[in-house]
Amino acid sequence: MSQGLFATLQTLLGAGHVQSSEEAAPYLTDRHGRYVGQVIAAVHPATTEEVAAVVRVCVANDTPIVVQGGNTGLMGGATPDASGRAVLVLLDRLNRVRCVDTDNDTLTVEAGCILHTVQAVARDAGRLFPLSLGAEGSCTIGGNLGTNAGGTAVLRYGNARELSLGLEVVTAQGDIWNGLRGLRKDNTGYDLRDLFIGSEGTLGIITAATLKLFPLPKAQATALLAFDSLAQAVKFLSHARAGFGASLTAFELLSADCLALLREQFPHGPQPFPGASQPWFALLELSDNHSEHHARETFEAVLGSAFELELLADALIAQSLPQSEALWQLRENMSEAQKRAGRNMKYDISVPISQIVAFVAHTDALLQTHFPGVRHFTFGHLGDGNLHYNVAHSLDSTVEAHMANYAALSLLVHDSAHAHGGSISAEHGVGQRKVGLLQRYKSPVELDLMRRIKHALDPNNLLNPGKVVEVPNP
Amino acid sequence: MSQGLFATLQTLLGAGHVQSSEEAAPYLTDRHGRYVGQVIAAVHPATTEEVAAVVRVCVANDTPIVVQGGNTGLMGGATPDASGRAVLVLLDRLNRVRCVDTDNDTLTVEAGCILHTVQAVARDAGRLFPLSLGAEGSCTIGGNLGTNAGGTAVLRYGNARELSLGLEVVTAQGDIWNGLRGLRKDNTGYDLRDLFIGSEGTLGIITAATLKLFPLPKAQATALLAFDSLAQAVKFLSHARAGFGASLTAFELLSADCLALLREQFPHGPQPFPGASQPWFALLELSDNHSEHHARETFEAVLGSAFELELLADALIAQSLPQSEALWQLRENMSEAQKRAGRNMKYDISVPISQIVAFVAHTDALLQTHFPGVRHFTFGHLGDGNLHYNVAHSLDSTVEAHMANYAALSLLVHDSAHAHGGSISAEHGVGQRKVGLLQRYKSPVELDLMRRIKHALDPNNLLNPGKVVEVPNP
Numbered sequence: 046m047s048q049g050l051f052a053t054l055q056t057l058l059g060a061g062h063v064q065s066s067e068e069a070a071p072y073l074t075d076r077h078g079r080y081v082g083q084v085i086a087a088v089h090p091a092t093t094e095e096v097a098a099v100v101r102v103c104v105a106n107d108t109p110i111v112v113q114g115g116n117t118g119l120m121g122g123a124t125p126d127a128s129g130r131a132v133l134v135l136l137d138r139l140n141r142v143r144c145v146d147t148d149n150d151t152l153t154v155e156a157g158c159i160l161h162t163v164q165a166v167a168r169d170a171g172r173l174f175p176l177s178l179g180a181e182g183s184c185t186i187g188g189n190l191g192t193n194a195g196g197t198a199v200l201r202y203g204n205a206r207e208l209s210l211g212l213e214v215v216t217a218q219g220d221i222w223n224g225l226r227g228l229r230k231d232n233t234g235y236d237l238r239d240l241f242i243g244s245e246g247t248l249g250i251i252t253a254a255t256l257k258l259f260p261l262p263k264a265q266a267t268a269l270l271a272f273d274s275l276a277q278a279v280k281f282l283s284h285a286r287a288g289f290g291a292s293l294t295a296f297e298l299l300s301a302d303c304l305a306l307l308r309e310q311f312p313h314g315p316q317p318f319p320g321a322s323q324p325w326f327a328l329l330e331l332s333d334n335h336s337e338h339h340a341r342e343t344f345e346a347v348l349g350s351a352f353e354l355e356l357l358a359d360a361l362i363a364q365s366l367p368q369s370e371a372l373w374q375l376r377e378n379m380s381e382a383q384k385r386a387g388r389n390m391k392y393d394i395s396v397p398i399s400q401i402v403a404f405v406a407h408t409d410a411l412l413q414t415h416f417p418g419v420r421h422f423t424f425g426h427l428g429d430g431n432l433h434y435n436v437a438h439s440l441d442s443t444v445e446a447h448m449a450n451y452a453a454l455s456l457l458v459h460d461s462a463h464a465h466g467g468s469i470s471a472e473h474g475v476g477q478r479k480v481g482l483l484q485r486y487k488s489p490v491e492l493d494l495m496r497r498i499k500h501a502l503d504p505n506n507l508l509n510p511g512k513v514v515e516v517p518n519p
Numbered sequence: 520m521s522q523g524l525f526a527t528l529q530t531l532l533g534a535g536h537v538q539s540s541e542e543a544a545p546y547l548t549d550r551h552g553r554y555v556g557q558v559i560a561a562v563h564p565a566t567t568e569e570v571a572a573v574v575r576v577c578v579a580n581d582t583p584i585v586v587q588g589g590n591t592g593l594m595g596g597a598t599p600d601a602s603g604r605a606v607l608v609l610l611d612r613l614n615r616v617r618c619v620d621t622d623n624d625t626l627t628v629e630a631g632c633i634l635h636t637v638q639a640v641a642r643d644a645g646r647l648f649p650l651s652l653g654a655e656g657s658c659t660i661g662g663n664l665g666t667n668a669g670g671t672a673v674l675r676y677g678n679a680r681e682l683s684l685g686l687e688v689v690t691a692q693g694d695i696w697n698g699l700r701g702l703r704k705d706n707t708g709y710d711l712r713d714l715f716i717g718s719e720g721t722l723g724i725i726t727a728a729t730l731k732l733f734p735l736p737k738a739q740a741t742a743l744l745a746f747d748s749l750a751q752a753v754k755f756l757s758h759a760r761a762g763f764g765a766s767l768t769a770f771e772l773l774s775a776d777c778l779a780l781l782r783e784q785f786p787h788g789p790q791p792f793p794g795a796s797q798p799w800f801a802l803l804e805l806s807d808n809h810s811e812h813h814a815r816e817t818f819e820a821v822l823g824s825a826f827e828l829e830l831l832a833d834a835l836i837a838q839s840l841p842q843s844e845a846l847w848q849l850r851e852n853m854s855e856a857q858k859r860a861g862r863n864m865k866y867d868i869s870v871p872i873s874q875i876v877a878f879v880a881h882t883d884a885l886l887q888t889h890f891p892g893v894r895h896f897t898f899g900h901l902g903d904g905n906l907h908y909n910v911a912h913s914l915d916s917t918v919e920a921h922m923a924n925y926a927a928l929s930l931l932v933h934d935s936a937h938a939h940g941g942s943i944s945a946e947h948g949v950g951q952r953k954v955g956l957l958q959r960y961k962s963p964v965e966l967d968l969m970r971r972i973k974h975a976l977d978p979n980n981l982l983n984p985g986k987v988v989e990v991p992n993p
Contacts, residue, residue, distance in 0.1 A: 148757060148873035149904070193706050201765075204704060206713075207681065220964045227871040229903040230678060231942035232667050232717055233949055233957060234987060235969050239713035243706055260761040283622060287734040290808035291675075291765030334764035335817065343809065397701040399622035429703040430623070468705035475707055483707060490694045494976065495709050501975030502968065513708060 050106050051086050054132070057098050062089040062138070072133060075124045076117055080477065082125035084111075087133040093155075093213060093221055093252040096134065100250065101219030103132050109510050110134055112246040114188025115159065117180035119393075120476025122192065122245045122512050136187050139252060145170045150258040151210060151227040156187025156251050163256070172258035175202040175294075179380060190251050193243035195472030197376070200428035201294040201332070202259065204472065206242045211255035214241050217248070217503035225255045240498070245474055246509040248502045262332035264340035265294075267369035268348065271323040271359035276402045278325050281356040282428060285329065288347035295330035296428035297376045303424045307375055310382040315371040323358050327427060328376050379424055379433075387444045389422065389437035390454060394462040395471035398430045405432070408461040412436060416454060419447065431471040434458060459486065475513045483514070524580050525560050528606070531572050536563040536612070546587055546607060547599065554595040554951065557603035558585075565612040567629075567687060567695055567726040574724070575693030577606050583984050584608055586720040588662025589633065591654035593867075594950025596666065596719045596986050610661050613726060619644045624732040625684060625701040630661025630725050637730070646732035649676040649768075653854060664725050667717030669946030671850075674902035675768040675806070676733065678946065680716045685729035688715050691722070691977035701729045714972070719948055720983040722976045736806035738814035739768075741843040742822065745797040745833035750876045752799050755830040756902060759803065762821035769804035770902035771850050777898045781849055784856040789845040797832050801901060802850050853898055853907075861918045863896065863911035864928060868936040869945035872904045879906070882935040886910060890928060893921070905945040908932060933960065949987045957988070 055063045066073065069087030074080070085108065090096045103110045109131040113123035125131040136157035144153040147170050154163055160181040167174035176189060178196030188194070190212070194205045202208060211226035214237075224238055241249050272278040278298065285293050301324045308316055318326070333340035344362070351357040363369035383389055396404045405423060412419055418439025425433040436454060438447030459469045463486050470479055483492065495514045499506070506516050528537045540547065543561030548554065559582065564570045577584045583605040587597035599605040610631035618627040621644050628637055634655040641648035650663060652670030662668070664686070668679045676682060685700035688711075698712055715723050746752040752772065759767050775798045782790055792800070807814035818836065825831040837843035857863055870878045879897060886893050892913025899907040910928060912921030933943045937960050944953055957966065969988045973980070980990050 146871060146873050148753060149871040150757075150760070151871065193710075195704050195706075199704065203681075206710070207677075216964065216968065220967075222964045222968060223962065224965065226942070227873075227940060228869050228942055228945070230669050230673065230869045230900070230905045230945040232669075232946055233942055233944045233953070234961065234965070235722070235972055236667075236680070236710075236713045236717055237965065237968055237972075239710045240972075243710055248709070260764055262764075279622060283624075286624070288808060290734055290736075290806075292808075332764075334762060334766070335820075346809075395702050395704045397620060397623040397625065399620050399701075426704070431704045466701060468700070468702050468707055470707045471702070471704040472706055479707070487708065488697065490690065490696045491698065491708070491711065493692075493694075494690065494696060494711055497975040498709055498711075498714075498972065501971040 050102065050108060053102055054086050054088050054099065057102065058088055058090055058095055066129065069133060072113055072116060072135060073125065075121045076119065080121040080124040081127065083127055083129035084125050084131050084133045085129065087135055089135050089138050091138040093139070093215065096139070096215045096250055096252055097219045097221050099132065099134060100215050100217070104219060104505065104507060107505065108132055109507050111509050112136065112250045114156065114185035114191065115180065115183040117184040118188065118192060118476060119473045120478040122474055122476030123188070126511060134250065136185065142166050143253060146227060147172060149227050151255050152258055153225055153253060153255045154186055155253045156185060158186050160184050160186055160189055167258050168261070171261060173261045174256060174258055176205055176208055179377065186254060187251050190242050190254055191245050192474040195426065195429070195431065197295050197297060197426065199426060200296055201291060206239055208257050209238065209242060209254050210257060212238050212241055212251055213253035214249040214251055217508050225253060227255050245476060245513050247499060247513045248508065260334065263335060264333045264337040265369065266331040266333070266340045266344040267363040267372050268329045268344070269317050269361045269372050270327045270329055270357055271318055271321055272325040272327065273323055273358045275325050275405055277356060278327055278427065279398060279401055281351055282398070284351055284354065284356050285347060288350070289331055289343065292331050292333055292343065294332040295328060297328040297425065298427040298432070299326045299328065299375065299424045300324065300422065301326065302420065303379060303422050304375070306382050306386060306422060307378055310385045311378055314378060315375055317361050317372070317375070318359065321359065328372055383422060383435060386437065388448060389435050390451060392434040392458045393471050393473040394434050394458070394467055394469060395429065395431040396462060396465045396467035400465040400467065401427065401430060404461060404465040404467065408434065408458060411457050411461060412454065415457060416450060418442065477512055480511065480513060480515055524576065524582060527576055528560050528562050528573065531576065532562055532564055532569055540603065543607060546590060546609060549595045549598045550591055550593065554598040555601065556599035557601055558599050558605050558607045559603065561607040561609055563609050563612050567613070567689065570608060570613070570724055570726055571689045571693045571695050573606065573608060574689055574691070578691070578693060578979065578981060581979065582606055583981050585983050586610065586724045588630065588659035588665065589654065589657040591658040592662065592666060592950060593947045594952040596948055596950030597662070600985060608724065610659065616640050617727060620701060621646060623701050625729050626732055627699055627727060627729045628660055629727045630659060632660050634658050634660055634663055641732050642735070645735060647735045648730060648732055650679055650682055653851065660728060661725050664716050664728055665719050666948040669900070669903070669905065671769050671771060671900065673900060674770055675765060680713055682731050683712065683716060683728050684731060686712050686715055686725055687727040688723040688725055691982050699727060699729050719950060719987050721973060721987045722982065734808065737809060738807045738811040739843065740805045740807070740814045740818040741837040741846050742803045742818070743791050743835045743846050744801050744803055744831055745792055745795055746799040746801065747797055747832045749799050749879055751830060752801055752901065753872060753875055755825055756872065758825055758828065758830050759821060762824070763805055763817065766805050766807055766817065768806040769802060771802040771899065772901040772906070773800045773802065773849065773898045774798065774896065775800065776894065777853060777896050780856050780860060780896060781852055784859045785852055788852060789849055791835050791846070791849070792833065795833065802846055857896060857909060860911065862922060863909050864925060866908040866932045867945050867947040868908050868932070868941055868943060869903065869905040870936060870939045870941035874939040874941065875901065875904060878935060878939040878941065882908065882932060885931050885935060886928065889931060890924060892916065951986055954985065954987060954989055
């Protein structure tokens with residue numbers, strides 16, 4: 046049967062575009078090497094019609110279908126299971142720019158386009174496509190939409206969902222839904238678009254999208270701010286939102302421990318605020334539609350009034366583009382700094398901004414009680430209430446001993462986020478890594494609604510089974 | 520049976536909160552008197568638990584449930600059918616403000632809150648809730664969310680969907696889904712929120728919502744602009760988006776014929792540009808986070824460069840709040856001016872902004888060919904690609920003769936919107952009025968997806984049956 050399916054797929058796509066499990070090995074391990082899968086075949090369709098044909102053949106053979114973009118996901122959502130029953134659909138050949146419409150401020154691209162390419166196409170058209178995240182050089186827009194990616198510009202522009210107007214999707218029946226509408230308003234039925242976005246390939250395969258474009262800012266201003274407390278940083282954020290409005294395009298928190306780690310791991314990198322005693326810092330970015338002069342004036346006015354109101358302890362304002370890039374480098378180096386320092390436990394949580402202070406105080410204290418000496422590396426998108434709340438081993442202990450506590454420590458962190466009205470996955474999604482956790486943190490009513498939708502759109506549970514929502518065997 | 524149900528509902532809610540069809544007459548006719556329904560009972564539950572109990576009782580009695588907010592909808596979506604089989608659920612008592620969280624910039628309100636009240640609660644907290652539409656004094660936030668309402672601030676802030684973070688919903692099973700999350704980022708499963716928003720009570724009953732708040736602008740500037748052509752207005756819009764960025768909060772188009780109609784019907788109202796020869800006008804609003812001075816400076820800089828680039832024929836800049844209000848009054852009087860001038864045919868269409876010029880030219884010409892002399896009153900939210908494309912009788916004819924052509928004329932307008940990549944209902948929804956049209960303008964794949972979702976969440980087709988999507992009898 047599976048030999049027959051392999052041959053059928055070869056006939057459909059051409060032999061050169063169908064790989065065996067061995068040939069496809071790089072696609073069968075997730076980024077962190079946590080999950081390793083096997084497949085009947087990995088296929089590289091070049092058109093939406095070919096994707097649909099692959100789905101129809103798989104359905105006819107009762108074969109699961111896993112779709113993968115740039116393989117940069119953190120939850121194993123794009124890695125097939127080890128049963129070797131699935132077909133992996135890779136969209137690298139589905140990478141055309143279909144339409145740039147500057148009058149409508151939209152861009153229509155196929156799912157396999159690399160995010161960086163999409164940004165560049167927009168820039169060449171004199172526009173901004175604001176989605177921006179660490180993996181942008183290799184992640185694809187299809188993966189971004191499948192996981193509703195976040196990143197550093199969500200504060201101003203929203204996540205991937207809010208940046209899209211229309212989709213093209215291959216359904217679990219192998220039909221093509223052309224929902225590529227470039228409309229800001231369309232109230233003619235259920236919001237299918239937002240249902241497919243973030244469903245991680247479990248409800249359909251996104252093959253193309255019409256995305257929103259924005260004016261390119263004329264100038265930007267960047268500063269690293271120092272705060273006497275996290276509460277002060279939260280108050281400053283409110284002040285900055287009022288003063289900058291939509292010009293506030295980033296507010297990225299870094300704890301003093303994060304800055305110290307960066308100094309340690311990147312001794313030749315930027316070294317801001319040497320010897321500072323403040324416990325919290327934030328990278329602030331203003332984007333201005335007028336001019337460099339105007340950006341600077343606005344920036345200084347809002348920072349000035351913040352000093353007067355004691356919402357700020359210190360500020361390092363970038364005086365040039367290289368200085369601004371150096372400040373951003375701090376934020377961007379955080380992942381690598383942690384990697385160099387040894388494995389730690391990473392949590393991608395969000396809480397209402399009004400709960401940030403309580404969440405961090407409560408969770409830090411709880412962890413110190415139960416796991417004395419663990420080190421907190423807390424940073425992230427404070428403006429979205431989204432913290433990368435990471436926990437490293439106590440210096441009295443070892444990475445291995447620390448990682449052995451993973452389940453117990455995770456329970457404390459997730460329970461605390463949940464108790465503070467938060468989410469256990471702010472931007473990384475569910476995949477296979479967190480699917481079991483949803484049983485604990487979602488109400489039975491919500492799980493039932495999710496299962497009803499999954500069953501309605503994919504009754505045979507063939508699209509990325511075992512991800513996002515656990516369903517009983519059909 | 521229905522007598523038994525009436526008594527059961529009385530026991531559940533108290534006799535004073537259950538009305539007969541006769542007592543509930545005002546709720547059983549839609550705003551335009553197009554639809555008149557009958558019910559077993561109209562009920563006024565005071566809590567979400569009571570709404571859930573009503574649903575469970577109705578389900579047990581195989582009784583359809585229609586939910587209604589302020590009864591201001593234009594598509595008959597909240598009017599029960601004439602069979603008298605349904606129970607009408609009115610949410611006027613479910614009108615508490617549950618939480619104002621200024622640090623999180625969110626507001627949690629129950630569905631029965633009047634939109635104007637929600638705006639006022641936000642303002643009292645020093646924040647802006649930007650949803651704004653003609654019916655705001657009587658429509659409810661539940662109705663706004665159920666229909667994904669638009670209005671004049673969509674250009675900057677998005678429609679009702681984009682203004683909400685979380686929902687509480689009573690499902691078709693009579694369960695309560697508590698999705699009242701005040702989170703900007705939460706990727707833990709399917710986007711149920713956006714599925715319920717805009718579903719017009721056919722998938723569940725929205726009982727409360729957590730809404731986004733924004734900083735109150737410090738200053739606003741308003742102008743009425745005159746354009747030599749619609750193409751010039753579209754080009755100006757692009758220029759204004761680049762120059763104002765997110766400060767551009769309204770761009771409302773009015774044709775010269777609309778201005779003439781306003782002069783005729785409101786002879787004591789504002790009379791801008793007397794004798795002007797330009798065919799198109801637009802109301803422009805800038806909202807500024809800095810100061811009156813800054814708003815004025817920015818406004819004049821962008822308008823000045825537009826004059827230099829010949830993107831603008833003339834501009835009337837409001838010099839005071841009363842002058843600004845007078846300009847807005849023009850836009851707000853459009854509905855009433857048309858009403859006074861006699862019935863016309865109203866179309867709520869959207870197209871990509873890049874297609875606006877072609878759509879209007881093509882459709883105007885087509886109508887003149889088939890219905891010579893009909894008069895076009897085209898206005899609306901140009902910044903969203905959303906036109907209220909209204910057509911009045913030829914002065915050689917009568918309103919009655921004109922309205923007799925409704926089906927044929929509508930077909931031309933809707934076909935043209937569709938052919939230009941547009942929507943036949945940009946912000947007014949589907950209700951019962953446009954449900955049949957979806958067969959023509961939606962693909963079988965999309966209708967199938969909608970029916971699958973409807974069946975999954977409401978398998979007995981008891982929630983607002985006959986609205987949004989036609990389903991086969993179960």
